[in-house]
Structures are given as structure tokens and as C-alpha cells.
Amino acid sequence: MKFSEFEAETWDEMKKFFDTCLLPVTGLTGSEAPHEAAERLELLRDVMDWIESPFQGRVVTYPAVQYGGAEAADQINRIIQGVRQAGFIYVIVASAVEELNEELLSGVNLIVTPQRYAKSAGQHKSQNPAVQEQILRLWQEGK
Amino acid sequence: MAHNDKSKQEKVVFVGDSRVRRGNGFVTPPDYTAYPGKSEAFIPNFLLKEWMVGVVVLVGFLVLTISEPAPLGFPADPSASVIPMPDWYFLFLYQYLKYPYASGNYVILGTIGIPTVAFGALLLAPFLDTSKERRFYKRPIASALMFLSLASLVYLTNFAWTHYKHELEKAGVEPEHIQREEQALENRLAGLPPAGSEPQAEIAIVDKDDPAMEFYTKATCISCHGADLKGSGGPSLRGIGDKHDKEAILAIIKEGYNGKMPEMYTAAMNAGLTDEDVDHLAEWLAKQKAEAVE
Amino acid sequence: MFKNVYDWIDERLDITPIWRDVADHEVPEHVNPAHHFSAFVYCFGGLTFFITVIQILSGMFLTMYYVPDIINAYKSVEYLQTQVAFGQIVRGMHHWGASLVIVMMFLHTLRVFFTGSYKAPREMNWVVGMLIFFVMIGLGLTGYLLPWDNKAYFATKVTLEIANSIPVLGPVMKELLQGGTIVGAETLTRFFAIHVFFLPAVLLILLVGHFIMIRRQGISGPL
Amino acid sequence: MSHQHEEHESSHKPPVRKEMSRRQFLTYTLGGATAFMVAGVTLPMVRFAVDPILRDKGEGAFVKVAEVSKITNEPQEFHFELKQQDGWYLSTANLVAWIRKDESGNIYALSPICKHLGCTVGWNSNSNFPDQYHCPCHGAHYTKEGKQLAVASKPLDEYKVMIKDDWVYLGEIVPNTIVS
Known part of the structure; x- marks a missing residue:
């Protein structure tokens, strides 16, 4: 579910079900032409679709970090700490920046990027078995 | 309904409104009596004549509505350059x-x-x-x-x-x-569904992650035909395989297309593409067919 | 069968005088085309009314499919004209009816003018007639915008610009008709309301007045 | 009563062809003209108004998904695109259905949207719940017919099924009717 779909009152009881936060990182530098920026966002939207549509009842998508690639890693880490304080147990980063990997992003549970999981994309747009499997394993270990 | 005996039924008396002066029956406008002439009863005689005219006008009117459909232009667009004409x-x-x-x-x-x-x-x-x-x-x-x-x-x-x-x-x-009528006619001849029914079903891109996609971006085709080949500025390339075959597309890349598109071959070359890449790009574009994707 | 039903009602409500008074009047010779064909000009009033009835009916049926907002107006008109059976006929009736009713009304006005039928005692009927003329022109003007295609949009823009050029009242009238500062969403819904509710209401009242006067005073005598 | 009596009596006399009076003729023609004018104006409008009920429904609401021969007792996942044409609005929904043939042979299709919070359930996706639908998010699971066993409060929704010349057509999503 998107962050905008929750009201204050409903969030308290829904909190215990939604323990995973999806943080998109677009990694724009600002030097892109308008259509290139659009293309990057579209790329990221497909990646987020792999996570959002099958796990709609447990994942909350937070507003994306639009600008800043690898050099913004520590800023993204601070955001991830913030998200954990908000009560989320797992944080998944969907990033269109290949350089952002596990060393740079310390606090994140799973990083999903187009290149890493492009090969296993299911023949239907919103399906990526490898990503789903990763997330399931993440939830099973965490339990 | 029982046929009750009429005589016993209580006679209905229409109570006049005291303030309303009782008219003397029909209003006989003075003009007629002043001009005896050959006047005629309205119902059914004259009304029939009047309605003959009505019938003729109605037939003409319906023929007009059938033969000349009401005009409809394109949706209002404040930036369109249209010569304004009131009714x-x-x-x-x-x-x-x-x-x-x-x-x-x-x-x-x-x-x-x-x-x-x-x-x-x-x-x-x-x-x-x-x-x-x-x-x-x-x-x-x-x-x-x-x-x-x-x-x-x-x-x-x-x-x-x-x-x-x-x-x-x-x-x-x-x-x-x-213009709209001509387009509708062309669509009908080409067998497309009429406008206003289902807007053209979206033709999907055929094998999206083909390396040709990079050539497409590098050779800057993307700047006019859009990231998803849906066209931004330039026309959409979705289903282009139905319209042109590989050689035709190669020719278009090399010489441009009916004055609107400049030739893109040199742009591709100095973007670092080889002749073989451009050929592969043309071949990939030729594969973009509507029903090919299943 | 109808006779008995009619008698049954007539006994209870005495409806005979009502329609007798309306319909049972002698038709004098000088308006009867059967006697001299030049009297056909006296038909224009009746035809105008006949087409007005068609306009009201076709207009009512069109509102079953038409949507007066700027996103859907055009699509609804295109949908009803191409997808719905007889849609093209009904919209055609309304479109051509609009032009035809103005032609017929114009001919009717000319007939009354050139036969001097507006002379005393029928001055009021002429004034009511002219008011009907302006209401019809108003209906045409507001109705023209509703399909919200380019021709309609720009024609209305021009007309409102003309209204705007009236010194004092102009800008106020334009703003009022536009329902805002531009010809846009508010204008369309406002024109729709004027075209479907306000002007027809005024028209019907004027028509009733027009018919009562014609019944009361009868047709003007021969020249 | 007197009315029948007269009729009975007059039938003896040879029938005299009654001439139609001028007035009658005028009234009949007037009736005809009125009928034509009323019909000419209102018939197209009435047809225009009743079009929704006469429009050929076709199976716009249904979409061909799979051959009947391919359906087994084991539920299988099928992806399909349902196009709904609503007036001038066209909405295309990419949907998923788990279709299965039960013991008595009739075919039904369940929607994989978990009734708890909307995650996508999978068939046989969890070892400790064999032959059941299992939801990855909060562990809700359902029987083959979609009956909810835990966490969820309602059974899985169902698709309307139509079998036509051995193809399975799926329509709109409706609450579960198999389990109740």
C-alpha cells in the first residue's frame, strides 16, 4: 500500500500487519534530459511493481529519494534509521542505482535493482519470482 | 364494473367560482362574424390540411437528419489554431x-x-x-x-x-x-474500430530488453519517439512492424521520412553505433507488430 | 371504446369546453390555403411550434447521454453519435432543428410584420413574439458550445469577447456568462444550465402567453 | 342488454355496405397524420433511449482464458487481461486466477487476492500447509475451495465462469459461492 493510503486512526491497528517499508531510490543527478528522467522513473516503477503488487498487505511504499546516487549513501542510511524508528522492522530499497550495494547501505534488509533481478522477471509485468522468494526468506528468517 | 342504473346516480353539479364572471360559453372572436367568407371548421377539416404541411415538413426534416450528420470537430483545445466562426x-x-x-x-x-x-x-x-x-x-x-x-x-x-x-x-x-469525417472513413476502410468505441488497444513492445533498445537510446531516436516507443513529439513506433518492413525502416533511418523526420544515420554514427547496430535496430523495429506479442 | 372513456371523464370534469374553446374555432377564409394558396404563409407559426416540440423532445433525450463537463462532454457526444443506435439521428434532429426553428420563426416574424398583424389590439402579442425570438437566439448561442469541440469553443470565445466590448456592463456580463475568468469548465456547466433549464422555462411561459393571446384575440382580419 | 338484442335482429337483413361519411374520412386521415407525426418524431428517440437493453451484450464482460482440456484437479495459475468497456471508458485489468476442476467435474476459478489485507496468495507455497492456498504476508491460508482457515475473515473471491466451445471464459469477480 502507498504511504498516502493510510489515515491516522487506521494506522494504529494496521501497524502490526505492515512491518515492511519499501524505500525507492531513483538516483537522479539532475543532468538528465526530461525524457531520460521519465525513463528512469519508469524503470524504477517496474521494479517497485515486483514488490508492491504481490505483497500489498504488508509492504508500505514511502516517498522516493529522487536525487543522489552512491554519494548520497549516508543520507539514505539516515533515512533508513528514521524509518526503523517509525516502527518498520524490515526495510527494502528499490533502487535504479546499481552502485548502491550492501556495503554502502548498512541498515537495509534487501536491495532490489533492475539489473540484479532483470533476468528472473516473470513473463507478466508485476511478477518476479526471485524477488518474491527473497522477501519470503527475509520474512521467514526474521520471524 | 357493475352497470349501475344511471338515473339513481347523483347529478354532478359544477360549482362556479363566484368571483369568476361566468363566460358565455365559447369565446367567439369578433373577427370571424365580421368576415362571413367561407370559414371552415378547425377540427377535423383545417387541422388535417395544417398537418399535411406538418407531415411534409417532418419528412423533409428527417431526410435532412439522415443524410447530413451533425458536425463534430476535435475536442476543444485552446492552443489549436482554428478560424473562429459563430453560428x-x-x-x-x-x-x-x-x-x-x-x-x-x-x-x-x-x-x-x-x-x-x-x-x-x-x-x-x-x-x-x-x-x-x-x-x-x-x-x-x-x-x-x-x-x-x-x-x-x-x-x-x-x-x-x-x-x-x-x-x-x-x-x-x-x-x-x-477532417474528422474523413479520418473516420479511413478508419472504417482500414477495418479499425470506429473512434469513440474502444480506443486503440495498446500494442505492447516486442521483446523489450533486446540490446537494440540501447541503440534506440544512443541514436537519440528516444528523444522523438519516447522511452516506451509511444511517441513524444514524433509518432508512436508501437506496431510499426505492421506498416514498414526492415528495408523500409532502414531507408527511413538513412533518408528521413516525408519531410518531418530528418535522416538519423549520421546521428547514430557519431553516437558510436556501427552499421551492423543500425541494421539490428531496424530489424528489431520491424519486429514491432501488433499481434506478434502473445 | 374511446368515446365511453371520454364521456365518463366528461361527466365528472366537464372537459369539453376546455378543448372546444382551444380547438373548435372557425378558420376564416383569408388564412385558409385551400381558398387562395398565398395563405400558406400563415403556417409558419404552427411549424415553428412543431419544431420547437421536436427540439424539446430531442434535447431531453440527448441529456440521457450527454455529460456537461469539459473532460467528458466531447467524448459523450462522440459516443452517443457513433455508438448508440439512432444517436446520430437524434443529435441530427436537435442540430438541424435548431437552425430550422430559427428560419421558421424568422419567416413567421416577417409574415406578421408584412401583414401588419402587430397593429392594435395585438401589440402585446408582437412584443411577446420578439421576446421569444431573443430567447430562441439565446438557446442557439448556449447550445452551440455544449459539444465542446474546437468550433464551439472558439465561437463562444468570440461571442463573449463581443459582449466584453460593451463599455460598462460588458466585462461583468462576460465574467457572469463565463462563470470565471476564462472560457472553461464553469462556462460549459453554466451554459448547459442556461440552455436546458433557464431559457426553456422562460420560453414556455412566453409561448403560453403567446397562445392565450392568439386564442383570445383571434387571427387578424383579412387585408 | 338491449344492445345485443338489436344486433341479433339486424343480422337477418342483407348487410348494407355503410358509406363512410366525409367527416369520418377526415377524422381517420387526421388520426393517421397525427400518428405519423408522433411516430416520426418519437420513434428514433425511444430507440435511442432504450439502446442499453438492446445492445448486444456479447461477452464483452467475459474473456477467454484457457482450454477446458488444460484444467486439472490441481489448481493452476492463469494470467489474463480483462477489458471493461464502460460507455467511453476502457479499463484493462491484468488479473490472475487459479482455475481448478472439482470432483464432480465443474470448473471454478478463485481470485488470489487475500481477503485479509490484499497480498497475493500462492497455491501450495508453504510446506506446513500442503494443498492449500497460503498468504505470504500474515500466514492466512485457505482450502482448495477457498474456505478461509486462519487470519482472513472471508473466503477467497470467485470469478464468474462461462464455458463456451471448450474454452473457459472468466468474468467479473464475485464473492465466493462454493464455500458457504
Whole structure:
């Protein structure tokens, strides 16, 4: 579910079900032409679709970090700490920046990027078995 | 319903309203008795004649609605360049306002002055032309004024319409509703569903992650045909395989297309693509067919 | 069968005088085309009314499919004209009816003018007639915008510009008709309301007045 | 009563062809003209108004998904695109259905949207719940017919099924009717 779909009152009881936060990182530098920026966002939207549509009842998508690639890693880490304080147990980063990997992003549970999981994309747009499997394993270990 | 005996039924008496003067039955307008002539009962005799005229007019009217469909242009778009034309019965006013003494610094005269006088006189005609005489040829002023305004109406409307037609030719533009009808005809001949039913189903890109996609971006085709080949500025390339085959696409890349698209071969070359890449790109584009994706 | 039903009602409500008074009047010779064909000009009033009835009916049926907002107006008109059976006929009736009713009304006005039938005692009927003329022109003007295609949009823009050029009242009238500062969403819904509710209401009242006067005073005598 | 009596009596006399009076003729023609004018105007409008009920429904609401021969007792996942044409609005929904043939042979299709919070359930996706639908998010699971066993409060929704010349057509999503 998107962050905008929750009201204050409903969030308290829904909190215990939604323990995973999806943080998109677009990694724009600002030097892109308008259509290139659009293309990057579209790329990221497909990646987020792999996570959002099958796990709609447990994942909350937070507003994306639009600008800043690898050099913004520590800023993204601070955001991830913030998200954990908000009560989320797992944080998944969907990033269109290949350089952002596990060393740079310390606090994140799973990083999903187009290149890493492009090969296993299911023949239907919103399906990526490898990503789903990763997330399931993440939830099973965490339990 | 039981046939109850009529006589026992209580007679219904229509209670008049005391304040309303009891009329003397039918209103016999004085005029008829004053002119005995050969008058005729309205129902059914005259009404039948009147409705014969009604039937003829209705048939003509229905034939008109069947033969000439109501025009419909393209959706309103404030940035469209369209020669504005009001409905035909406003043309005379529209044309009149173009004259020097009805616009510019005489605009008060044009918008309030003369129209108010003209329409005001028409509205108050019975109070201006108060003589008893009714035959128009015996009322020179009123009739002359009316003939004058009729003549000017016809002249102004005709002038506005011919001017509009002239402007259309000069601008080389066809009125939109005719364009839309031609397009609808073409669609019907090409067997596409009529506009307004389902908008063209989206044709998906055939094998999206083919390396040709990079050539497509590098050779800057993306800047006009859009990231998802749906076209931004340039036309959509979805289903282009149905329209042109590989050689035709190669030719288009090399020489451009009907004056709108410049040749892109040199752009591809200095973007670092080899001739083989461009060939592969053309082949990939030729595969973009509507029903190929299953 | 109808006779008995009619008698049954007539016994209870005495409706005979009502329609007798309306319909059972002698038709004098000078308006009867059967006697001299030049009297056909007296038909224009009746035809105008006949087409007005067609306009009201076709207009009512069109509102079953038409949507007066700027996103859907055009699509609804295109949908009803291409997808719905007889849609093109009904919209055609309304479109051509609009032009035809103005032609017929104009001919009717000319007939009354040139036969001097507006002379006393029928001055009021002429004034009511002219008011009907202006209401019809208003209906044409507001109705023209409703399909919200380019021709309609720009024609209305021009007309409102003309209204705007009236010195004092102009800008106020334009703003009022536009329902805002531009020709846009508010204009369309406002024109729709004027075209479908306000002007027809005024028209019907004027028509009733027009018919009552014609019944009361009868047709003007021969020239 | 007197009315029948007269009729009975007049039938003896040879029937005299009654001439139609001028007035009758005028009234009949007037009736005819009125009928034509009323019909000419209102018939197209009435047809225009009743079009929704006469429009050929076709199976716009249904979409061909799979051959009947391919359906087994074991539920299988099928992806399909349902196009809904609503007036001038066209909405295309990419949907998923688990279709299965039960013991008595009739075919039904379940929607994989978990009734708890909307995650996508999978068939046999969890070892400790064999032959059941299992939801990855909060562990809700359902029987083959979609009956909810834990966490969820309602059974899985169902698709309307139509079998036509051995193809399975799926329509709109409706609450579960198999389990109740």
C-alpha cells in the first residue's frame, strides 16, 4: 500500500500487519534530459511493481529519494534509521542505482535493482519470482 | 364494473367560482362574424390540411437528419489554431462588427448603438408604426426599413461566409468536422474500430530488453519517439512492424521520412553505433507488430 | 371504446369546453390555403411550434447521454453519435432543428410584420413574439458550445469577447456568462444550465402567453 | 342488454355496405397524420433511449482464458487481461486466477487476492500447509475451495465462469459461492 493510503486512526491497528517499508531510490543527478528522467522513473516503477503488487498487505511504499546516487549513501542510511524508528522492522530499497550495494547501505534488509533481478522477471509485468522468494526468506528468517 | 342504473346516480353539479364572471360559453372572436367568407371548421377539416404541411415538413426534416450528420470537430483545445466562426444566424452581427464605424474607438456604437436601436425598433414596432393601415405597400417607412435590414442581413451573412471560405483556402485548412469525417472513413476502410468505441488497444513492445533498445537510446531516436516507443513529439513506433518492413525502416533511418523526420544515420554514427547496430535496430523495429506479442 | 372513456371523464370534469374553446374555432377564409394558396404563409407559426416540440423532445433525450463537463462532454457526444443506435439521428434532429426553428420563426416574424398583424389590439402579442425570438437566439448561442469541440469553443470565445466590448456592463456580463475568468469548465456547466433549464422555462411561459393571446384575440382580419 | 338484442335482429337483413361519411374520412386521415407525426418524431428517440437493453451484450464482460482440456484437479495459475468497456471508458485489468476442476467435474476459478489485507496468495507455497492456498504476508491460508482457515475473515473471491466451445471464459469477480 502507498504511504498516502493510510489515515491516522487506521494506522494504529494496521501497524502490526505492515512491518515492511519499501524505500525507492531513483538516483537522479539532475543532468538528465526530461525524457531520460521519465525513463528512469519508469524503470524504477517496474521494479517497485515486483514488490508492491504481490505483497500489498504488508509492504508500505514511502516517498522516493529522487536525487543522489552512491554519494548520497549516508543520507539514505539516515533515512533508513528514521524509518526503523517509525516502527518498520524490515526495510527494502528499490533502487535504479546499481552502485548502491550492501556495503554502502548498512541498515537495509534487501536491495532490489533492475539489473540484479532483470533476468528472473516473470513473463507478466508485476511478477518476479526471485524477488518474491527473497522477501519470503527475509520474512521467514526474521520471524 | 357493475352497470349501475344511471338515473339513481347523483347529478354532478359544477360549482362556479363566484368571483369568476361566468363566460358565455365559447369565446367567439369578433373577427370571424365580421368576415362571413367561407370559414371552415378547425377540427377535423383545417387541422388535417395544417398537418399535411406538418407531415411534409417532418419528412423533409428527417431526410435532412439522415443524410447530413451533425458536425463534430476535435475536442476543444485552446492552443489549436482554428478560424473562429459563430453560428450562421450570428454571422451578420459578426461581420458588421468588423467595420470601422462599429469597432475600434467606435465600439460603443457598434455593440450598443446600432444594434440596440435596430432590435429595439423591431421590438417596439407596434408602438412606432401606429397607423391603422396594415397593408405593407401602404406603410412605406416600416416596409422600407424592413426590406433594408433584410437586404443588409443577406449581404453581411453572405460576405462573412465567403470571407471565411476564402480564409480557409488561404490557410489551406479544412474545417475540422470534415477532417474528422474523413479520418473516420479511413478508419472504417482500414477495418479499425470506429473512434469513440474502444480506443486503440495498446500494442505492447516486442521483446523489450533486446540490446537494440540501447541503440534506440544512443541514436537519440528516444528523444522523438519516447522511452516506451509511444511517441513524444514524433509518432508512436508501437506496431510499426505492421506498416514498414526492415528495408523500409532502414531507408527511413538513412533518408528521413516525408519531410518531418530528418535522416538519423549520421546521428547514430557519431553516437558510436556501427552499421551492423543500425541494421539490428531496424530489424528489431520491424519486429514491432501488433499481434506478434502473445 | 374511446368515446365511453371520454364521456365518463366528461361527466365528472366537464372537459369539453376546455378543448372546444382551444380547438373548435372557425378558420376564416383569408388564412385558409385551400381558398387562395398565398395563405400558406400563415403556417409558419404552427411549424415553428412543431419544431420547437421536436427540439424539446430531442434535447431531453440527448441529456440521457450527454455529460456537461469539459473532460467528458466531447467524448459523450462522440459516443452517443457513433455508438448508440439512432444517436446520430437524434443529435441530427436537435442540430438541424435548431437552425430550422430559427428560419421558421424568422419567416413567421416577417409574415406578421408584412401583414401588419402587430397593429392594435395585438401589440402585446408582437412584443411577446420578439421576446421569444431573443430567447430562441439565446438557446442557439448556449447550445452551440455544449459539444465542446474546437468550433464551439472558439465561437463562444468570440461571442463573449463581443459582449466584453460593451463599455460598462460588458466585462461583468462576460465574467457572469463565463462563470470565471476564462472560457472553461464553469462556462460549459453554466451554459448547459442556461440552455436546458433557464431559457426553456422562460420560453414556455412566453409561448403560453403567446397562445392565450392568439386564442383570445383571434387571427387578424383579412387585408 | 338491449344492445345485443338489436344486433341479433339486424343480422337477418342483407348487410348494407355503410358509406363512410366525409367527416369520418377526415377524422381517420387526421388520426393517421397525427400518428405519423408522433411516430416520426418519437420513434428514433425511444430507440435511442432504450439502446442499453438492446445492445448486444456479447461477452464483452467475459474473456477467454484457457482450454477446458488444460484444467486439472490441481489448481493452476492463469494470467489474463480483462477489458471493461464502460460507455467511453476502457479499463484493462491484468488479473490472475487459479482455475481448478472439482470432483464432480465443474470448473471454478478463485481470485488470489487475500481477503485479509490484499497480498497475493500462492497455491501450495508453504510446506506446513500442503494443498492449500497460503498468504505470504500474515500466514492466512485457505482450502482448495477457498474456505478461509486462519487470519482472513472471508473466503477467497470467485470469478464468474462461462464455458463456451471448450474454452473457459472468466468474468467479473464475485464473492465466493462454493464455500458457504
